[in-house]
Amino acid sequence: MFDAIDQPRAQDGRAPDVFRPGAWVQMRCYDDSEQVDFAIVGTGAGGGTLAAKLAEAGFSVVAFDAGPFWRPLEDFASDEAAQGDLYWTDERISGGADPIQLGSNNSGRGVGGSTVHYTMIALRWRPDWFKSRSKLGYGRDWPLSFEELEPYYEEAEESLKISGPVRYPWGKRRKRYPYREHPVNASGLVLARGCERIGIDWSPLPLATLSAPRGMAHPCVYRGFCKYGCSTNAKQSVLVTFVPRAIAAGAEIRDLAMVGRIEMGKDGRATGVSYNRRGKWRQQKARHVVVAGYAIETPRLLLNSACPEFPDGLANDNGLVGTHLMTHSGPGVWGVLDEEIRSYKAPPCMAGTEHWNYSDEGKDFHGGYAFMSQGPLPTDWAQTLAARGLWGAALRQEMTRYNHTAGLVLVGETEPQAHNRVELADEKDQYGLRIPRVTFSYSENDRRLIEHGRKSMHQVLAAGGAHQLWDTHDTSHLMGGCRMGDDPKDSVVDADGRTWAIPNLWVCDGSLFPNSGGVNPSLTIQALACRIGDRIAEMAKRGELDR
Amino acid sequence: MPKPVPEPSRRPLIAVGLGGIAAAGLIGAAAWKLWRRAEPADPGKAAERGLRAGAAILSLAVLLDSGIEHYRGEFKNPAMFVAPTLALATLGMTAVEDEAAPYVFSAALAVGAAGVGFHSYNIGKRAGGFDMLNLFYAAPLGAPAALSLAGLFGLAAEHPGIAAPARIAPVAALALLGTAAEAGLLHFRGAFQNPFMFAPVTLPPLAAAVTAASSVSPEAAQVARPLLLGTALLGIAGPIFHSYGIHRNMGGWHNWSQMILQGPPLPAPPAFLGIALAALGLLPALERRG
Numbered sequence: 037m038f039d040a041i042d043q044p045r046a047q048d049g050r051a052p053d054v055f056r057p058g059a060w061v062q063m064r065c066y067d068d069s070e071q072v073d074f075a076i077v078g079t080g081a082g083g084g085t086l087a088a089k090l091a092e093a094g095f096s097v098v099a100f101d102a103g104p105f106w107r108p109l110e111d112f113a114s115d116e117a118a119q120g121d122l123y124w125t126d127e128r129i130s131g132g133a134d135p136i137q138l139g140s141n142n143s144g145r146g147v148g149g150s151t152v153h154y155t156m157i158a159l160r161w162r163p164d165w166f167k168s169r170s171k172l173g174y175g176r177d178w179p180l181s182f183e184e185l186e187p188y189y190e191e192a193e194e195s196l197k198i199s200g201p202v203r204y205p206w207g208k209r210r211k212r213y214p215y216r217e218h219p220v221n222a223s224g225l226v227l228a229r230g231c232e233r234i235g236i237d238w239s240p241l242p243l244a245t246l247s248a249p250r251g252m253a254h255p256c257v258y259r260g261f262c263k264y265g266c267s268t269n270a271k272q273s274v275l276v277t278f279v280p281r282a283i284a285a286g287a288e289i290r291d292l293a294m295v296g297r298i299e300m301g302k303d304g305r306a307t308g309v310s311y312n313r314r315g316k317w318r319q320q321k322a323r324h325v326v327v328a329g330y331a332i333e334t335p336r337l338l339l340n341s342a343c344p345e346f347p348d349g350l351a352n353d354n355g356l357v358g359t360h361l362m363t364h365s366g367p368g369v370w371g372v373l374d375e376e377i378r379s380y381k382a383p384p385c386m387a388g389t390e391h392w393n394y395s396d397e398g399k400d401f402h403g404g405y406a407f408m409s410q411g412p413l414p415t416d417w418a419q420t421l422a423a424r425g426l427w428g429a430a431l432r433q434e435m436t437r438y439n440h441t442a443g444l445v446l447v448g449e450t451e452p453q454a455h456n457r458v459e460l461a462d463e464k465d466q467y468g469l470r471i472p473r474v475t476f477s478y479s480e481n482d483r484r485l486i487e488h489g490r491k492s493m494h495q496v497l498a499a500g501g502a503h504q505l506w507d508t509h510d511t512s513h514l515m516g517g518c519r520m521g522d523d524p525k526d527s528v529v530d531a532d533g534r535t536w537a538i539p540n541l542w543v544c545d546g547s548l549f550p551n552s553g554g555v556n557p558s559l560t561i562q563a564l565a566c567r568i569g570d571r572i573a574e575m576a577k578r579g580e581l582d583r
Numbered sequence: 584m585p586k587p588v589p590e591p592s593r594r595p596l597i598a599v600g601l602g603g604i605a606a607a608g609l610i611g612a613a614a615w616k617l618w619r620r621a622e623p624a625d626p627g628k629a630a631e632r633g634l635r636a637g638a639a640i641l642s643l644a645v646l647l648d649s650g651i652e653h654y655r656g657e658f659k660n661p662a663m664f665v666a667p668t669l670a671l672a673t674l675g676m677t678a679v680e681d682e683a684a685p686y687v688f689s690a691a692l693a694v695g696a697a698g699v700g701f702h703s704y705n706i707g708k709r710a711g712g713f714d715m716l717n718l719f720y721a722a723p724l725g726a727p728a729a730l731s732l733a734g735l736f737g738l739a740a741e742h743p744g745i746a747a748p749a750r751i752a753p754v755a756a757l758a759l760l761g762t763a764a765e766a767g768l769l770h771f772r773g774a775f776q777n778p779f780m781f782a783p784v785t786l787p788p789l790a791a792a793v794t795a796a797s798s799v800s801p802e803a804a805q806v807a808r809p810l811l812l813g814t815a816l817l818g819i820a821g822p823i824f825h826s827y828g829i830h831r832n833m834g835g836w837h838n839w840s841q842m843i844l845q846g847p848p849l850p851a852p853p854a855f856l857g858i859a860l861a862a863l864g865l866l867p868a869l870e871r872r873g
Contacts, residue, residue: 197774202715215774219720228710240716248776249831257833257845268833 040104040111041121044292044313046147051283052107054276055252055269064286068320072096075309075322077295077337080149081561082545083328084274084282085192089569091285095576098288098320100311103146105291108276112265116415119264122146122153126471128332129461133477136363138332141263142514147291148275149330151558153264155385156244156271158198159555160189160563162393162404163208168551174402174481175551176452179522179531180567182208188563188570193242196272196562197250200242206390215247218256223379223409224387226442230500236391241408243383244272244558258382260411296469298325298341298350298541306350306541312467323582326533326542328565331361331514334547335458336472338518351518351535356528358458361476361517362552365448365486366510368410369493370420370441371502377442379411385445392492393554401484403449404554407493410445414438420508444497446489447512449554450482458517513557515549532571533564540582544568605671613639613678626868630748633864634740637755639677640818640857641733642691646670647850648726655844656722662701666730669694673733685741691734698727719772725765729854732758736861748868749798755862756795759814762854763787773847779824783817787855790814794862797869804869807862815859821852 039045045052046063053059066072073095076083087099104121106112112119124143130136144150163182168175190211193200200213217240220228224240231238245256245266256270269276279289290313297310299319308321327334335358339349349357385408393404412420421434461473478486486509494505521527524536533548535541546561553560575581649666658664673691676684702722709717718724735754739746766783775781790810796803829846830836843849 215776216719216772217716220716225710232710238710248773249828250776254831254833255845257841270833 040106041292044290045105045107046289046291051289052105054106054108054280057107057109061280061283063283063288065288066096066098066320068318071308071321071323072098073322074098074324074326075320076100076326076328076544077298077309078149078328078330078333078545079147079279079289080144080274080328080330080545081151081558082149082330082565083326084148084151085195085278085562085565086326086328086544086569087287087289088278088282088285089566090572091282091287093569093573093576095572096286097282098290098322099282100290100293100295100309100320101145101147101149102294103144103291105147105289106152106265106275108265108267108269112261112267114259114261114267116264116413119153119261122265124333126465127463128471129463129473130476131473132456132475136474136476136511136514138474141510141512142363143330143332146275147279147289148273151244151273152266152275153262154244154273154558155262155556156383157385157388157408157556158193158196158200158242158244158559159390159406160207160210161185161553161555161560162206162390165404165551165553172396172402174451176519176521178550179520179527185560185563185567188566189559191566192559192562195566196244196277197246198242198244198272198559199247199256201240204242205237205239206394213242215250218243218245218247218258218382218386220386221258221379221382221409221411222375222377223411223442224385226373226377226500226502227387227389227407227409227444227496228500230496230498231389231391233499234495236389236496238387238389241385241388243386245270245383246272256383260380260382260384260413262383263413263416294467295329295337296340296467298327298337300341300343300345300350300538302345304345304538306538324540324542326544327518328543328545330545331517331547332458332472332474334543334545335517336460336470339458339460340469346537350541351528351537353537354525354528356519356526358517359454359456360452360519360550361456361458361474362450362452362515362549363476363511364446364513364552364554364556365405365450365478365482365489366446366512367448367486367490367493368420368443368445368508368510369490369497369505370443370508371497371505372437373440373442373500373502375501376439378439379409379442380413380417380438381411384411385409389496390555392489399488401481401488403451403481403485405446405448405485405489406554407444407446407489407496410443412443417441423508424506442497442500442502444493445510446486446493447554447556448482448485448489449552450485451479452516452519452551453477453479456516513546513552515546515552515557517547518543519550520548521550532575533568542568542572609643609671609674609678613674626748626871627743629867630751630864631740631743634736634751634861635677636864637857637859637861638688638733638736638740639674640853640860641729641736642670642673642677644850644853644857645726645730645733646674648848649730651843651848651850652723652726665694666698666727670730670733673730673737677737685738688734688737688741692731692738693734695727695729695731695734698730699724702727718768723765723769725761728758728761729857732858736857748865749872752798752862752865752869753795755858755865756791758858759787759791759794759855759862762858763791766851769847769851777824777828783821783852783855786810786817787814790859790862797866801870801872804866808866811859811863811866815856815863818853818856818859821855822849825849825852
């Protein structure tokens with residue numbers, strides 16, 4: 037795994053074959069001076085997906101990632117500590133009333149981005165959330181409707197062969213998932229039992245891990261290391277789905293290549309990117325630049341690319357870049373059961389309920405939340421306990437209950453607030469780039485939602501047979517920072533991810549989100565990327581791309 | 584504090600090992616016996632031979648399938664030993680002439696039915712009840728019926744007077760439909776990811792329809808023969824396809840001890856062979872009725 041960190045692997049006309057140990061696939065490589073159609077910054081859910089779509093549409097594409105190009109079958113050890121390399125752990129400053137802990141579950145560094153270590157939950161947005169201001173009276177409307185995105189949800193689900201339930205209890209009637217649901221592990225069944233006893237729906241979760249063979253990828257063996265790299269390729273991360281597609285279609289993936297700046301021409305158009313690879317700064321020329329670095333690195337890059345024409349950062353005329361950053365509140369509730377649970381078996385989150393995403397009855401807050409069963413690995417578990425203030429003999433005593441503990445975790449919507457934002461600090465990182473300062477505080481509404489969610493989880497867990505319940509608090513996904521909208525005064529990009537200010541500069545990742553919803557965002561990011569890919573191809577056909 | 588849970592026992596491994604060796608010996612004996620017999624000219628004899636062969640193959644399939652699956656379930660309930668034990672006894676009775684045969688076959692008939700009850704109870708008590716999740720992954724609802732069928736075929740072979748071919752043919756047809764339904768459910772669970780997975784849900788139902796018609800129409804009996812031969816062939820091809828399926832799981836055959844359990848079930852498809860052989864044996868009598 038160490039050579040991947042020191043030396044680029046994707047170069048000289050070849051890239052690692054993620055399906056065969058030690059093997060390579062041919063990859064088209066572009067010269068820095070060759071003007072490619074698209075330079076994409078980031079290869080995660082947004083960038084990696086878009087790279088495949090654009091390359092397949094016939095565009096020349098170079099996609100950059102600051103991190104390594106992993107070989108899943110060889111690099112992903114069954115060792116929690118070693119897997120820390122999958123995260124973005126560069127220095128950042130986190131502040132506000134409720135500072136977000138940055139660098140693990142909300143980041144990814146490496147080809148495939150955070151999909152390499154995500155928990156694979158593939159849920160669609162509640163249709164009303166796209167019009168949450170006009171229909172539900174809070175948050176912001178998207179410049180898109182659910183119906184416009186629906187075919188792209190289907191495309192993303194098909195591309196990842198999502199293994200989902202035959203009948204999903206919530207949302208609009210949908211086409212059957214490509215693959216069937218997985219068996220639910222014991223901690224998922226605790227949630228199921230609890231939900232049934234209190235009279236609400238539950239469901240096996242649709243997951244991006246295979247329940248049947250797919251090409252060179254085997255079905256999931258329920259190893260349980262899903263919050264880290266999947267060493268069996270059952271996990272349908274971008275690294276083993278869209279990235280191989282992109283390479284096969286002629287895109288170049290440039291690993292260990294940190295983009296530090298978007299280069300601008302005198303005409304107010306982007307001309308390419310400056311990136312650091314093997315300690316040297318180089319420039320790639322491109323007709324279009326797509327930023328897909330997620331909710332912190334995307335605003336950071338736009339701000340760091342300030343130039344005389346754009347002194348406040350690119351696409352930031354209205355000062356909105358970096359603002360309205362959102363996370364998902366993630367309180368957890370844990371309890372002890374008489375029977376053996378072994379929640380670390382199989383993917384961590386196998387069952388969940390979206391009851392409070394779709395039912396607004398009796399809520400003293402705006403927004404929604406889902407919660408899921410969870411299954412921490414040993415170190416994660418020990419850290420969770422230590423964070424409760426346990427130490428020494430008491431910690432050891434509590435750790436012995438590992439096999440009998442079940443937990444639930446919330447994915448709670450937070451409101452978009454202007455003061456929750458990404459800015460540039462004065463400190464610089466190893467590349468000499470100003471590091472991001474992230475400010476976050478929950479709103480009063482967010483706090484009421486968390487409290488409501490906590491109570492619901494207590495109720496379900498107790499009804500599921502758990503006793504001696506206790507609480508934790510965490511956050512998960514990040515969203516917003518370059519929100520999309522219909523009005524150039526009130527948003528950074530349009531519905532296609534194109535920045536209002538610079539016609540050949542695009543954004544394609546979770547930072548587009550105007551609101552945060554109560555489900556994991558990856559599927560929505562990938563649906564947006566599929567849509568943006570199609571939209572760009574259509575615009576090119578009509579000659580509207582290079583306006 | 585929670586009660587300590589004992590270490591998993593090796594008991595299942597011993598049971599399956601012994602069962603496997605005994606099964607191999609009995610298959611040899613049965614095959615020898617069948618091979619020794621010449622093609623019978625008498626339709627009654629043909630029916631008896633077919634039913635006996637069908638009972639033998641069904642009980643062998645149940646022996647291996649329930650042995651492996653109940654081993655996976657760690658024989659948590661002692662009742663889980665009953666199915667493989669009785670399947671072994673049934674297999675034995677098809678190979679040797681013994682006075683105990685009718686009792687063993689009757690017991691198989693009853694235990695198979697009880698098995699369906701047990702498995703239904705197992706599904707019903709789980710969260711979600713009879714939802715797809717539990718139909719996919721909890722105890723298989725239809726599987727124990729194969730043991731009943733082995734017993735029934737065994738009894739029918741011994742009592743040609745009561746179990747006339749025209750009465751057994753619809754039963755065989757129903758059995759084919761049930762087996763196709765089970766294959767359909769599990770292949771649906773596998774998302775029909777390989778086109779060959781459609782084979783057991785297309786040919787056997789067709790063969791079933793024509794076999795059922797054969798009990799009233801001798802012409803249908805003639806059409807049934809190629810369809811039943813095809814179904815029998817599926818029963819032989821199935822384990823080969825399933826071996827390939829095991830290969831397509833993590834580690835494949837290098838990791839056989841895990842993947843025989845996680846991959847597609849090797850002993851399941853021969854149920855088609857067993858039922859088809861029994862039905863083929865009935866055909867000469869049905870053809871002659873015209």
